[in-house]
Amino acid sequence: MSRELLGTVMVSRVGGVLTAGRVVETEAYLGESDPGCHAVAGRTKRTWHLFDAAGAAYIYFTYGMHWCTCAVTEREGWGSAVLIRALEPLAGIPVMYRRRGPAATHDRLLASGPARLSVALGLDGALDGAPITRGALVFRAGTPVPDADVAITGRIGFSAKNPARDWPLRWVLRDNPWTSRGA
DNA sequence: ACGCGGATGGCCT
């Protein structure tokens, strides 16, 4: 699913305002058997919607200040999801600047990171568990991405002792300026 | 162009 979401267009309508971006970077989280997945702790209040059926949003709070947005990908109770890590801004760019504040000094800083794009699209706990097939947050088909343009790497942000640190579960568009690490 | 540390709070041990 991480591969399929590359190139799709993530569209939000929050506060009556439409913003959208092309997905250029994703990460997979593989349920309770994945030491890097929030599902390892079981279904708690925080991770409740991670265990929903495919088609729900899982939007979680981390580091005391950031929201990050995932698409749940498997059956009810499975706990698997795809974290959206970066977007190429397509629509509502002035709104994204307003939401992101003074730190966004360039288009490339609007949505190049999971917390950044969540702010840019107005996504937070209010949409945790919302459907991603209709409503305030949806994914629409975009131009298909050929395999030659896709790179697979380890996931970002893991501590050194996490055994899943180097699992190849990050999908990113090659040489794309909108990703979370420049390329 | 890098690297580092502080912010900030919920959740697990």
Added chain:
DNA sequence: GGCCATCCGCGTA
């Protein structure tokens, strides 16, 4: 008490 699926600003070069 410690750990985060992060981001930002400041330091050195």
